[in-house]
Amino acid sequence: MSIIRYEQIQGKSLGFYALVAGLGAFILAALGGVYFMEHNGHWVTGMNNRIVWGLPHVFALFLIVAASGALNIASIASVFGKKIYKPLSRLSGLVALALLAGGLMILVLDLGRPDRLIVAMTEYNFKSVFAWNIILYNGFFVIVAVYLWMMFERRLNKFSAKVGLIAFIWRLALTTGTGSIFGLLVARHTYDAMIMAPKFVVMSFSFGLAFFILVLMSSYQWSNRPLGDVIVNRLRNLLGVFVAATMYFVMVFHIGNIYLAENNTVAMLLFDIDSIYTKLFWYGQIILGGLIPMALIYHPMFKGNRSAIGLASLLVLVGGIIQMYVLIVGGQAYPMELFPGKEVLEGYGTIVIYTPTLPELMLGLGGVAVAIIAITYLVKFLPFLPESLADEVADPHHQK
Numbered sequence: 001m002s003i004i005r006y007e008q009i010q011g012k013s014l015g016f017y018a019l020v021a022g023l024g025a026f027i028l029a030a031l032g033g034v035y036f037m038e039h040n041g042h043w044v045t046g047m048n049n050r051i052v053w054g055l056p057h058v059f060a061l062f063l064i065v066a067a068s069g070a071l072n073i074a075s076i077a078s079v080f081g082k083k084i085y086k087p088l089s090r091l092s093g094l095v096a097l098a099l100l101a102g103g104l105m106i107l108v109l110d111l112g113r114p115d116r117l118i119v120a121m122t123e124y125n126f127k128s129v130f131a132w133n134i135i136l137y138n139g140f141f142v143i144v145a146v147y148l149w150m151m152f153e154r155r156l157n158k159f160s161a162k163v164g165l166i167a168f169i170w171r172l173a174l175t176t177g178t179g180s181i182f183g184l185l186v187a188r189h190t191y192d193a194m195i196m197a198p199k200f201v202v203m204s205f206s207f208g209l210a211f212f213i214l215v216l217m218s219s220y221q222w223s224n225r226p227l228g229d230v231i232v233n234r235l236r237n238l239l240g241v242f243v244a245a246t247m248y249f250v251m252v253f254h255i256g257n258i259y260l261a262e263n264n265t266v267a268m269l270l271f272d273i274d275s276i277y278t279k280l281f282w283y284g285q286i287i288l289g290g291l292i293p294m295a296l297i298y299h300p301m302f303k304g305n306r307s308a309i310g311l312a313s314l315l316v317l318v319g320g321i322i323q324m325y326v327l328i329v330g331g332q333a334y335p336m337e338l339f340p341g342k343e344v345l346e347g348y349g350t351i352v353i354y355t356p357t358l359p360e361l362m363l364g365l366g367g368v369a370v371a372i373i374a375i376t377y378l379v380k381f382l383p384f385l386p387e388s389l390a391d392e393v394a395d396p397h398h399q400k
Contacts, residue, residue, distance in 0.1 A: 004087045006383035009223045023373040030366020033359030034109045046355045051332050055356040056110040059364030062324045063103030065200060068171040069208020071096040078164030084394055090384045093148045094375060095212050102371030106363055129180050136174040143167045175204045189266045190331035199249040206242040210316035215375060217310055219385060228391035236309050240297040243316060247290045266334060277330035280322050289319010329354055
């Protein structure tokens with residue numbers, strides 16, 4: 001591989017400032033939504049005593065899961081020795097930290113009492129998976145920051161592989177912990193399956209890589225830097241594998257529910273044509289977020305088409321948010337079995353309809369905007385991007 005030179009982007013164009021202004025508007029709208037919810041109380045949201053994790057939590061967990069997956073490119077380079085991905089390692093670490101920061105911002109601002117976070121950080125209940133995740137999130141920030149330091153400081157480059165291995169193990173633990181939040185909730189038949197842990201790991205690979213591809217392609221397009229087909233095609237094929245693996249775990253999870261007698265009623269909700277969660281699952285998660293991206297990636301008609309790759313990545317992200325919505329909100333909407341063997345005719349025995357409000361949506365989108373604006377500013381002031389990723393630079397065996 002040729003010597004890779006890293007350089008900041010100029011960030012002086014009208015498009016750059018328009019992007020920053022647009023993202024800033026979303027962040028201000030999110031803060032306005034937070035103020036409205038905190039000032040009036042959470043009764044102004046679509047949440048209630050049954051749906052306590054609403055749309056903000058959907059966005060927050062989506063970003064946190066994607067953050068782990070975004071580091072996958074750096075892990076492939078340092079842990080598995082794939083040198084072609086090494087020039088992308090700095091950007092991979094940056095995207096991971098930015099996504100995690102956006103996700104945690106949403107979580108903190110959706111607490112109702114953000115000051116209570118101090119209690120969660122100082123008084124740990126080690127029997128709680130939530131306490132584990134606070135440690136995992138904070139540790140991820142520190143480890144990835146050190147990992148980036150090792151990559152930036154030439155004298156410390158020799159240690160980057162060892163720190164990269166630690167980061168790789170830690171991010172697997174982080175995503176496993178996030179999935180375990182649901183897998184260990186035995187009171188809800190819609191969760192209660194430890195396959196949630198590996199399922200979240202695979203989901204993170206898919207969501208994080210899709211976000212990384214969009215950041216990479218847009219950064220090089222807007223800064224007029226060469227980005228060769230070798231890198232793009234490698235990432236495209238990798239995304240196809242991760243999307244297929246995610247669909248496999250989803251299929252196994254639901255087939256298992258259909259097979260188990262105690263979860264059979266829950267599983268049949270996927271075939272209830274009157275349910276909004278059924279429509280979101282089939283049309284949003286499976287078709288829009290799975291089958292169409294795989295067609296855009298693997299169909300010969302779209303071979304070498306970068307617009308198709310970008311669209312596939314975008315659809316994976318949209319499908320991922322829908323998948324998290326079906327999982328989190330749909331899982332709460334189904335009533336818990338409070339009286340085993342009995343049928344509840346009124347009240348709690350029905351499926352809840354949850355309608356998100358505008359402040360909730362703006363808070364979720366604000367977290368995404370925080371992640372993107374952090375990436376935008378940091379690539380302007382620090383050398384995260386190689387000057388060139390042309391085929392002859394990225395691939396030593398490239399032939400014109």
